[in-house]
Amino acid sequence: MTARVLLLVAALAIAAALPSLVGEFWVTLLTQIMIFGLLALSADLLLGHAGLFSLCHAAFFAVAAYTTAILQVRHGVSTALAAPAGILAGTILSFVFAFAVRTRGVYFILITLAFGYIIWGVAYRWASFTGGDNGVTNVPFPAIGGLRVAGPTQYYYVVLVAVVLIALAYRVLITSPFGLTLRGIKSSESRMRSLGYDVGSHLYVAFVLSGLIASIAGVLYVYYNRFINPVAASFPVSLEAVLMAIVGGTGTILGPFLGSGIILVLRNWVSGFFHYYTAVLGIVFIVTVLFAPQGIMGLVARWRAGNRGEGA
Amino acid sequence: MLAPPGASFALFLRSFMSGVILQAINGISLAALLFLLASGFTLTFGLMRVVNMAYGAYYLLGGYIGYSVARRTGSFELAILCGGLTIVVLGFFVDRFLIRPIGHNHLAQVLLTVGVAFVIGEVCLAIWGGDNLRVAIPPWLRGGMELPGGLFYPKYRLALIVLGTSTAILLWLLYHKTHIGAVVRAGVDDREMVNATGINVDRLFALVSALASFLAGLAGVVGGAFLTLNPGAEWDILVLALVVVIVGGLGSLEGAILGSIIVGLLDAYGRWLLPEFSYFVLFGPMAVLLLFRATGIFGKEQ
Amino acid sequence: MSPAAIAVDHLSKVFGGLRAVDDASLSVASGERRVLIGPNGAGKTTLFNCIAGTLQPTSGRVLLFGDDISRLAENRRAARGMGRTFQISNVFADLTVFENLMLSIIGADGRKWIMHRPVSRFTAERAQALDSLVKVGLADRADETVKFLSYGERRQLELALALNVDPKVLLLDEPCAGLSPSERQRFSQLVAGLPRAITLMMIEHDIDIALALADRVTVLHHGKIILDGTPDEVRANAQVREVYFGRA
Numbered sequence: 001m002t003a004r005v006l007l008l009v010a011a012l013a014i015a016a017a018l019p020s021l022v023g024e025f026w027v028t029l030l031t032q033i034m035i036f037g038l039l040a041l042s043a044d045l046l047l048g049h050a051g052l053f054s055l056c057h058a059a060f061f062a063v064a065a066y067t068t069a070i071l072q073v074r075h076g077v078s079t080a081l082a083a084p085a086g087i088l089a090g091t092i093l094s095f096v097f098a099f100a101v102r103t104r105g106v107y108f109i110l111i112t113l114a115f116g117y118i119i120w121g122v123a124y125r126w127a128s129f130t131g132g133d134n135g136v137t138n139v140p141f142p143a144i145g146g147l148r149v150a151g152p153t154q155y156y157y158v159v160l161v162a163v164v165l166i167a168l169a170y171r172v173l174i175t176s177p178f179g180l181t182l183r184g185i186k187s188s189e190s191r192m193r194s195l196g197y198d199v200g201s202h203l204y205v206a207f208v209l210s211g212l213i214a215s216i217a218g219v220l221y222v223y224y225n226r227f228i229n230p231v232a233a234s235f236p237v238s239l240e241a242v243l244m245a246i247v248g249g250t251g252t253i254l255g256p257f258l259g260s261g262i263i264l265v266l267r268n269w270v271s272g273f274f275h276y277y278t279a280v281l282g283i284v285f286i287v288t289v290l291f292a293p294q295g296i297m298g299l300v301a302r303w304r305a306g307n308r309g310e311g312a
Numbered sequence: 313m314l315a316p317p318g319a320s321f322a323l324f325l326r327s328f329m330s331g332v333i334l335q336a337i338n339g340i341s342l343a344a345l346l347f348l349l350a351s352g353f354t355l356t357f358g359l360m361r362v363v364n365m366a367y368g369a370y371y372l373l374g375g376y377i378g379y380s381v382a383r384r385t386g387s388f389e390l391a392i393l394c395g396g397l398t399i400v401v402l403g404f405f406v407d408r409f410l411i412r413p414i415g416h417n418h419l420a421q422v423l424l425t426v427g428v429a430f431v432i433g434e435v436c437l438a439i440w441g442g443d444n445l446r447v448a449i450p451p452w453l454r455g456g457m458e459l460p461g462g463l464f465y466p467k468y469r470l471a472l473i474v475l476g477t478s479t480a481i482l483l484w485l486l487y488h489k490t491h492i493g494a495v496v497r498a499g500v501d502d503r504e505m506v507n508a509t510g511i512n513v514d515r516l517f518a519l520v521s522a523l524a525s526f527l528a529g530l531a532g533v534v535g536g537a538f539l540t541l542n543p544g545a546e547w548d549i550l551v552l553a554l555v556v557v558i559v560g561g562l563g564s565l566e567g568a569i570l571g572s573i574i575v576g577l578l579d580a581y582g583r584w585l586l587p588e589f590s591y592f593v594l595f596g597p598m599a600v601l602l603l604f605r606a607t608g609i610f611g612k613e614q
Numbered sequence: 615m616s617p618a619a620i621a622v623d624h625l626s627k628v629f630g631g632l633r634a635v636d637d638a639s640l641s642v643a644s645g646e647r648r649v650l651i652g653p654n655g656a657g658k659t660t661l662f663n664c665i666a667g668t669l670q671p672t673s674g675r676v677l678l679f680g681d682d683i684s685r686l687a688e689n690r691r692a693a694r695g696m697g698r699t700f701q702i703s704n705v706f707a708d709l710t711v712f713e714n715l716m717l718s719i720i721g722a723d724g725r726k727w728i729m730h731r732p733v734s735r736f737t738a739e740r741a742q743a744l745d746s747l748v749k750v751g752l753a754d755r756a757d758e759t760v761k762f763l764s765y766g767e768r769r770q771l772e773l774a775l776a777l778n779v780d781p782k783v784l785l786l787d788e789p790c791a792g793l794s795p796s797e798r799q800r801f802s803q804l805v806a807g808l809p810r811a812i813t814l815m816m817i818e819h820d821i822d823i824a825l826a827l828a829d830r831v832t833v834l835h836h837g838k839i840i841l842d843g844t845p846d847e848v849r850a851n852a853q854v855r856e857v858y859f860g861r862a
Contacts, residue, residue: 099599099602100602103602103607106363106418106562107558107562107602107607107608109363111598111599111602113554114554114599115599117591118595122588122589122591127588172732175732175734176728176729177716177720177728177733178726178727178728180709180713180717181720183709183713184706184709184717186708188707190668190700190704191700191775193668193688193692194668194692194776195717195721195779196692196693196721197721198689235547275438276438279434281430282426282428282430282431282433284427285426285427285430286410286424286427286428286431289414289420289423289424289427290410290413290424
């Protein structure tokens with residue numbers, strides 16, 4: 001137990017020292033990795049713990065981002081109000097979309113896919129409000145009171161602190177009784193019902209919580225990118241979030257961030273010399289599903305179990 | 313659609329009514345196309361419990377191949393044949409070597425088949441580029457014809473409606489009125505039992521899968537003549553087909569028929585009346601339906 | 615006279631063309647041990663599922679201590695004191711034994727909604743969990759993942775789960791199915807030792823165990839109840855003998 005804590009503290013120390021060691025390119029990439037890792041984490045609350053595969057998380061992400069962007073850029077609202085408003089907007093949407101938990105399995109997947117498309121469609125076609133294809137530009141760096149983020153390095157620290165805090169809160173959530181009820185539902189819904197649980201209400205709450213985390217990721221994103229357009233609400237973004245969680249290892253806290261790191265570094269590297277990066281992503285999907293469905297953390301766990309001589 | 317100021321209300325009404333009828337035919341012709349794609353998707357799910365998100369990519373690839381064949385040979389019929397058969401072959405390999413190893417895990421199927429769709433999409437981009445392409449309509453289907461009531465409508469779209477309807481009738485007859493259809497329906501209910509009676513279920517399912525693949529490729533060629541073929545088109549059409557099966561109920565042929573009509577009409581009217589919110593018009597009723605019947609109109613309980 | 619613990623009133627369950635349960639009526643007194651027997655396909659599990667709420671009957675009613683629960687959802691019936699085990703052992707295989715029990719303990723109240731304290735700090739519940747493990751003979755397995763338990767041990771765990779909801783009525787669907795002969799012995803002793811405060815309704819295939827445990831026996835055949843009586847009456851009944859041993 002203490003070995004893990006030491007490892008995490010060391011990792012944090014490195015993360016904190018990083019901007020002074022590497023160039024701005026890596027600082028912005030790492031910021032991006034953390035933000036999308038958070039989005040992947042939000043999807044994984046449903047996937048890894050409740051067993052629900054949601055394809056609409058980009059919708060909460062984008063609605064939060066657009067809300068904050070529009071408030072800051074067009075109405076001059078300060079960060080102190082615009083950021084919470086964005087988080088609230090995305091979370092309110094998740095209250096609506098959470099009705100999807102009335103379905104299971106493949107229906108849930110398809111319905112969340114369709115929900116995601118609604119938001120993308122609105123972002124794209126309601127051009128008078130969302131700016132359509134052009135989106136909303138010139139989003140300033142966040143500023144609260146006298147404190148103003150001056151550049152990517154400072155923003156890196158803002159995101160790092162936010163992510164660490166959320167990861168800690170997430171840990172409390174998943175180790176709590178409520179977190180256990182989700183895993184019980186994933187393991188055997190019929191057993192849960194016969195033990196008196198109203199499965200639907202637990203899944204509803206979990207869905208909203210995951211929408212909340214996705215919304216936070218969206219607000220962090222819009223201040224990172226300083227620009228938002230309908231691509232942020234698109235199906236590939238939702239899908240990649242789930243893929244990151246799977247590649248890294250579902251049901252863990254580190255997994256989604258590891259997955260985010262792998263996917264984004266891969267994209268940056270591959271798109272430098274190969275035009276058809278999406279095909280590579282497709283192959284990553286295929287290979288992961290066929291050969292490493294438990295992701296990196298799963299491979300690590302199997303390796304450690306093998307070393308200890310435990311059963312598989 | 314508004315009549316010019318000063319014109320009589322009757323004129324406005326006549327114009328509005330013809331708009332209503334026009335959009336109805338638009339909707340039904342889109343429904344015919346959607347049915348070709350959705351029927352394959354819903355049957356492979358109902359029979360084999362496989363969710364194959366690559367159907368949109370199959371549509372696109374089939375369409376592009378049909379486009380090239382039509383350009384090279386001038387034959388629309390050959391284009392359809394080549395488009396359909398290519399997908400039959402591709403679908404076979406995907407089924408056998410990629411989908412089969414993962415069994416009935418729907419999540420894994422979605423991820424894997426989306427991966428396949430990504431790869432197919434990029435291959436198409438590499439070969440046919442990013443421009444909007446259209447399959448050439450055969451000369452005997454070009455132009456419009458006059459409908460009773462004075463409306464002038466593209467012949468091609470009407471032919472599409474005929475194609476969709478006859479395919480629906482054919483599939484329905486095959487499924488409900490033939491021996492092989494009965495075996496397939498039995499296989500849906502109890503695969504082991506059918507196997508035990510000596511009928512090779514795997515071969516049967518491969519046949520059904522091949523039919524579904526052919527329909528997808530066919531849909532691509534036929535659709536590619538009035539909708540454009542371009543990167544991203546595979547997802548646009550897939551989402552519509554998915555709403556069809558969600559609304560109609562996964563695994564149900566009748567559901568695919570009814571769902572296609574509903575979605576086709578909603579899409580046409582939505583685009584006409586509320587272009588900015590057409591996705592709402594499309595998905596709104598779906599969402600409401602789900603609140604009351606989580607498995608669609610004809611879907612079975614999980 | 616106090617109301618029956620469970621009463622089933624002209625209950626039928628129809629699947630398409632199949633009448634799985636056909637106009638069944640029975641009444642189980644409080645504290646009674648009632649065993650349901652009948653050949654395969656007789657409709658026993660379907661009847662159980664209708665009583666527990668997993669299935670909605672096509673017609674007829676289910677009453678729990680006099681209250682009509684026919685329209686009540688499964689989890690609400692559990693909250694009212696109906697526990698059950700399943701024909702194929704239904705436990706949380708990827709969780710530990712302790713986590714399984716924790717879920718059965720906190721299911722009844724608001725503790726299941728706590729999000730701010732880790733499960734490991736719920737010491738009272740852990741003590742309660744260990745208590746139930748001792749009762750079913752699994753005391754030293756608390757932190758094992760359930761999928762590493764033997765089938766017999768999972769059966770024991772499942773009984774512990776069902777008991778933790780503090781049931782007034784316990785529905786056991788073939789509790790000894792899949793167990794070795796010695797495990798069966800042990801398990802039926804466990805069941806026999808349950809307090810009379812809990813009304814027991816069991817489906818049992820082994821006619822010897824059934825007749826030994828039962829106060830009364832209900833015999834099902836093709837969805838219909840053909841006999842409702844004491845073990846002796848059932849043993850002596852010619853129709854039952856024919857149904858069970860007849861054309862063998």
